[in-house]
Amino acid sequence: DAKTTQPPSMDCAEGRAANLPCNHSTISGNEYVYWYRQIHSQGPQYIIHGLKNNETNEMASLIITEDRKSSTLILPHATLRDTAVYYCIVRSLYTGGFKTIFGAGTRLFVKA
Amino acid sequence: NAGVTQTPKFQVLKTGQSMTLQCAQDMNHEYMSWYRQDPGMGLRLIHYSVGAGITDQGEVPNGYNVSRSTTEDFPLRLLSAAPSQTSVYFCASSYTTSGVNEQFFGPGTRLTVL
Numbered sequence: 001d002a003k004t005t006q007p008p009s010m011d012c013a014e015g016r017a018a019n020l021p022c023n024h025s026t027i028s029g030n031e032y033v034y035w036y037r038q039i040h041s042q043g044p045q046y047i048i049h050g051l052k053n054n055e056t057n058e059m060a061s062l063i064i065t066e067d068r069k070s071s072t073l074i075l076p077h078a079t080l081r082d083t084a085v086y087y088c089i090v091r092s093l094y095t096g097g098f099k100t101i102f103g104a105g106t107r108l109f110v111k112a
Numbered sequence: 113n114a115g116v117t118q119t120p121k122f123q124v125l126k127t128g129q130s131m132t133l134q135c136a137q138d139m140n141h142e143y144m145s146w147y148r149q150d151p152g153m154g155l156r157l158i159h160y161s162v163g164a165g166i167t168d169q170g171e172v173p174n175g176y177n178v179s180r181s182t183t184e185d186f187p188l189r190l191l192s193a194a195p196s197q198t199s200v201y202f203c204a205s206s207y208t209t210s211g212v213n214e215q216f217f218g219p220g221t222r223l224t225v226l
């Protein structure tokens with residue numbers, strides 16, 4: 001599976017949009033982009049995934065560039081409870097027995 | 113559904129002791145895995161299983177054994193605990209091993225080895 005690169009930390013003001021970037025320049029055609037987050041030592045929580053189209057759910061939006069080499073997770077109105085570590089993961093659709101590898105992630109601080 | 117459950121929540125061991133961390137899921141998921149997370153670090157994959165009777169190594173398997181005799185349970189065994197194994201251990205499961213699906217994580221077991 002392709003590797004990802006994320007900034008180690010970011011700040012965001014409460015009520016503003018948080019835009020978390022992820023670089024996955026070696027992504028291949030059958031690999032999806034997944035985002036998870038981990039709030040203060042709890043187990044990670046799934047947020048969203050996508051292949052090449054932009055995706056939106058009740059938690060966030062995912063914007064994937066046309067060449068698929070990078071993506072951005074958008075939390076439209078960040079709250080203090082969104083302070084967490086956010087992980088961007090790339091994983092093959094077809095791997096039989098996949099290994100989901102987590103990197104270091106981005107630590108997002110939402111400030112009042 | 114209880115989801116993914118882990119026991120114990122906390123454990124303190126002495127160097128050389130052995131123990132088993134328990135993980136169970138009631139969602140009939142094929143895929144289960146174990147991760148460890150050291151302070152300030154991301155998760156590292158220890159072992160995973162794609163179904164009952166099938167296990168494989170992840171990134172950091174040394175010092176750990178696993179087995180998968182049932183779909184529901186995936187215990188992690190520390191054979192001879194070392195201080196380097198002090199960490200938080202997370203178990204995860206997902207419905208299938210292929211296709212698009214999310215992983216569900218347990219609450220974690222916080223292990224200290226003295």
